Amino acid sequence: MTTDSDSHSVTRRFPVTSLESPSLATARDAVQRGLEEEALVTVFGRCTVDYEGRAASRLEAGDRHVMLKPDGAALVHTAEGQQPVNWQPPGCEHAVRVADGALVLHSTRSTPAEELVVTVEDVLQVSTFAMSDPDSVAVVGTEADLRDRILEDPALLEPGFTPLATERETPAGAVDIYGKDDAGRTVVVELKRRRVGPDAVGQLRRYVDALSHDLHTEAELRGILVAPSVTDRARRLLEQHDLEFVALEPTAD
Amino acid sequence: MTTDSDSHSVTRRFPVTSLESPSLATARDAVQRGLEEEALVTVFGRCTVDYEGRAASRLEAGDRHVMLKPDGAALVHTAEGQQPVNWQPPGCEHAVRVADGALVLHSTRSTPAEELVVTVEDVLQVSTFAMSDPDSVAVVGTEADLRDRILEDPALLEPGFTPLATERETPAGAVDIYGKDDAGRTVVVELKRRRVGPDAVGQLRRYVDALSHDLHTEAELRGILVAPSVTDRARRLLEQHDLEFVALEPTAD
DNA sequence: CCCTCCATATCGTCG
């Protein structure tokens, strides 16, 4: 298959192929060719979808858009929602066959064992896309930006704060920023890029507990949660456990 | 626009339309018509993608598959990954225009203010899909299934356990299952459909703390985490805080 | 592989 110069790979001339309402055999061949050529393949039509693996589900017949990616990912989209109604993660093996008057798309993987079966009873469109993508996306406004902001200007946390380490390991996990205040007290900082709820307080609490246990300096250990804002319940939890909050956005606007 | 019987809505005859390498004007008209008809619209081609809102990002030129859904969702997919490289949630307004020799797709919403701009410099395919979908998916193996399993046979948790309430409210949030053991002690149960880490222990801990504060029965209150399995660190946390663990799958296989 | 945690998480539910 690797060195085969079969007709399929020779006939690949265009980056895009589109077939409307193809016969089952034509649809199967087009999908098969697309998979072999590592193209992105889409199939639109009326189908049922069955999944079994970490959980199990069945979706009765309806019109859906199916996408098979060359990295093994599979996505089944309805007309609504950002999330696919069914899917398969990258690393799966795609297969196509015709059975019982339908085009059947399989995506399977092991560890964990999962199988997605899309049975397309009416194939309305098959497309293949040969893609090239440098794929360099850069996101701004993330937790790393918030961390860098504080490292560049530690006074944003509070005057006299000195960062000593990031991702410092504790028995409870890695602390976002570890440092000392102007009185020489150890400071544990947990960063969140957006408004925080109870979970974030629990996280900070675990780090403070673990470090105070390690350092035997309970009274001299401060825990500070840094985020744009905090919910009422989270603020109450912070007060209960003598933890502090500093309001700060990931970017300076 | 609502009662206009313009040519666009009259010419809608097929559930699927496909255009390969259309002119910019043709592409714009096809997308516009698809949006007006509440069809699912896909555009494939070489494009740049800019996002600004909760964060900000820019994606340089490359081949991508763009999906505009009638509910306002937008998805930009590359050849790799299950997740879209850029997106917009449902509720957005889609718009299309031609500018500077490119097909420009806009998706915007407020609260929070977010904008996605896809600039397609080479339009290789435009498709529209008129979809109907009963959309009834039922997933088995969820946390609700685990809860129902225990409610039907409380001895799965432990002999003599009596469930008294689900989603019982506490100052820290709702407890999954609230009940009593055979010795009359109050039991707080937190359910997880899969292997649990430290976060789940923190959650259970918050509920137990809140209830013990409420009921003034510190010694008589048990907290039990129910999940298929538990990580080492989470098990250690459970022991530290005198919480218990019961191994149970969401379904009986 | 497993563990841990971030995410423009998304999604549903409830107040």
Next chain:
DNA sequence: CGACGATGTGGAGGG
């Protein structure tokens, strides 16, 4: 609309 927690979360980074 905000808060809160589940999700077949997905994805990255480290051991």
